Amino acid sequence: MSSYCLATYRSFDEKADYHKKATGIAVGLTVGSWTDLPEAQKASMEKHLGKVVAVEVHEPAPGEPASSRYADITIAYPDVNFSRDIPALLVTVFGKLSMDGKIKLIDLAFSADFLAGFPGPKFGMQGVRDLLGVYDRPLLMSIFKSVVGYELPALREQFYLQAAGGVDLIKDDEILFENPLTPIEKRIAICLEAAEQAKKETHQKLLYATNLTGPTSKLASQAKKAVAEGANALLFNVLSYGFDVLHELSADPEINIPIMAHPAMAGAMYPSPHYGISASVLLGKLMRLAGADLVLFPSPYGSVVMPKEENLAIKHVLLTQDLHKDYTYQVPADVKLKLATSFPVPSAGIHPGLVPLILRDFGHDVIVNAGGGVHGHPMGTIAGGRAFRQAIDATLQGHLLREYAQTHPELQSAIDTWGIKE
Numbered sequence: 506m507s508s509y510c511l512a513t514y515r516s517f518d519e520k521a522d523y524h525k526k527a528t529g530i531a532v533g534l535t536v537g538s539w540t541d542l543p544e545a546q547k548a549s550m551e552k553h554l555g556k557v558v559a560v561e562v563h564e565p566a567p568g569e570p571a572s573s574r575y576a577d578i579t580i581a582y583p584d585v586n587f588s589r590d591i592p593a594l595l596v597t598v599f600g601k602l603s604m605d606g607k608i609k610l611i612d613l614a615f616s617a618d619f620l621a622g623f624p625g626p627k628f629g630m631q632g633v634r635d636l637l638g639v640y641d642r643p644l645l646m647s648i649f650k651s652v653v654g655y656e657l658p659a660l661r662e663q664f665y666l667q668a669a670g671g672v673d674l675i676k677d678d679e680i681l682f683e684n685p686l687t688p689i690e691k692r693i694a695i696c697l698e699a700a701e702q703a704k705k706e707t708h709q710k711l712l713y714a715t716n717l718t719g720p721t722s723k724l725a726s727q728a729k730k731a732v733a734e735g736a737n738a739l740l741f742n743v744l745s746y747g748f749d750v751l752h753e754l755s756a757d758p759e760i761n762i763p764i765m766a767h768p769a770m771a772g773a774m775y776p777s778p779h780y781g782i783s784a785s786v787l788l789g790k791l792m793r794l795a796g797a798d799l800v801l802f803p804s805p806y807g808s809v810v811m812p813k814e815e816n817l818a819i820k821h822v823l824l825t826q827d828l829h830k831d832y833t834y835q836v837p838a839d840v841k842l843k844l845a846t847s848f849p850v851p852s853a854g855i856h857p858g859l860v861p862l863i864l865r866d867f868g869h870d871v872i873v874n875a876g877g878g879v880h881g882h883p884m885g886t887i888a889g890g891r892a893f894r895q896a897i898d899a900t901l902q903g904h905l906l907r908e909y910a911q912t913h914p915e916l917q918s919a920i921d922t923w924g925i926k927e
């Protein structure tokens with residue numbers, strides 16, 4: 506029995522016969538042509554032929570422009586046509602099609618056969634909590650800022666200040682690449698040393714996500730070098746390297762530390778309503794499928810804004826959604842379909858006054874993440890971390906930030922600087 510992966514597109518066209526268009530996609534991206542084939546060949550090609558699963562046409566409401574006419578089209582692609590990897594799937598379902606007018610890939614669903622090739626996140630949300638021993642609250646992460654051109658002692662100092670403020674994770678800036686001043690093995694050594702120093706004061710465990718960079722062919726060995734040096738997490742710019750690179754790194758048993766996916770470049774792919782790939786597929790489904798343990802993405806609240814419904818769709822995909830959907834296929838009982846969940850990290854322009862909103866929308870299973878909101882604190886970086894921890898504590902205990910701040914000067918100072926968004 507054939508199995509299929511499903512792709513759903515939103516296509517904008519004022520006049521199109523969308524049913525004809527859907528058939529054109531299903532045939533054009535699989536067997537190429539159908540009606541012209543001799544009957545004998547049709548029989549042998551049947552298993553390779555894409556199928557139209559759904560066509561939902563949305564005509565413009567009275568007063569809306571004709572250009573707002575669109576259809577959501579779902580096509581089933583036979584697994585037999587592509588190998589079990591994300592590049593093959595993406596080129597099949599949205600290779601040439603991505604360049605063919607106003608059309609956006611808005612959803613993907615994977616067959617059991619396809620999913621079986623993906624172990625998913627090695628740690629996931631639960632594994633990251635286990636490493637830190639923190640279960641009863643959202644986590645707090647801070648980001649190295651403006652450290653390009655720094656020598657090791659200055660980098661160590663910035664790490665220590667972040668750690669001493671009580672953060673759970675610290676990540677490299679995504680623009681800190683391999684460089685002679687702070688090469689990965691030396692970064693790891695001095696940052697872990699600073700983490701130990703801070704731990705004497707905070708009594709907290711901490712994960713440091715060091716940026717994995719360099720030529721693709723050397724990434725796995727670079728990651729293993731980092732593990733050998735004691736690294737306890739990696740940051741990875743997934744979209745510039747490709748999902749398959751993340752998949753290979755995360756599936757490698759020797760790279761046994763969590764991988765944090767950075768969304769750099771995503772803005773070139775998801776924001777348009779007419780083109781590209783939806784945020785929930787790009788930063789949600791494909792990241793989790795490829796094995797990201799933590800995924801950063803722009804939040805609806807800060808400086809790089811993503812609409813709230815798209816944010817919540819990413820959260821749903823990372824934390825709860827079953828990525829599997831089978832079309833005309835009985836799933837064998839021994840096929841594992843549930844991937845571990847990935848920790849959502851809504852980011853960019855986050856300050857303590859946004860914490861109530863983040864927790865309202867994401868609940869406990871979220872990582873509050875900030876760079877400028879920690880280092881830009883008027884009382885310094887340590888106070889920046891503390892202000893965030895106070896904002897998290899206040900929100901969990903049901904206090905208004907404004908009231909809690911009266912007895913917590915770091916939070917008060919943060920609110921005076923950035924305000925509270927309700």
Ligand SMILES: CSCCC(=O)C(=O)COP(=O)(O)O
Nearest residue numbers: 802803852853854875876877
């Ligand atoms: C757009 S999500 C990535 C967030 C990030 O990496 C970052 O450096 C945000 O820094 P900020 O100072 O805006 O907290």
